[in-house]
Amino acid sequence: MSFLDDLKYDANGLITVVTVDAENGQVLMVAYMNREALTETLSTGFGTYYSRSRREMWRKGETSGHRQKVLELRLDCDLDCVLLRVEQLGGACHTGHYSCFYRKVEDGKLVFTA
């Protein structure tokens, strides 16, 4: 019996993951894991997700080199969300930005931000 059995995966077998930079706590990205990706993340110590668009395991940084060394894995009260604290190599976002959250709403419009 593992805590993995207690998690609330959605209808597609996925759980939401929020990944933050362990150095400063900033939110880098939100992605998804299935049980296999979660197991691999725990066993390898590197952020591994499930890509909903490509429908396959997504070893973050495998091609870009922007890997995530996992320092801590938390779960929320409902056991349906993971919080990963990572040491991020390079930018976390596929656009090249440090974080995926590089736009904010200002006066009802989306603007770029630091």
Next chain:
Amino acid sequence: MSFLDDLKYDANGLITVVTVDAENGQVLMVAYMNREALTETLSTGFGTYYSRSRREMWRKGETSGHRQKVLELRLDCDLDCVLLRVEQLGGACHTGHYSCFYRKVEDGKLVFTA
């Protein structure tokens, strides 16, 4: 035309929201908004979600008093996730904890943490 038209809502009309404490950046909770909740959050300046379990608008803190004054609303690269920076009154979690992420995985087991 509003940026709300560009967001990628899921099949249920929802978008994932990560809410962080503006004071220290810590992740407080993950919840969902539909377009109505997002509109209300922007117009009132207080965190308003859509409760998937109760299937209704969820004005965070309406009964508990643990409201969230929104200081910033960001969007991710894919436009399918919101990041809210809030001033959190009281605990964010319905269990009474400051954050919903009060458990971490240690040696393959879930343990309580600060």
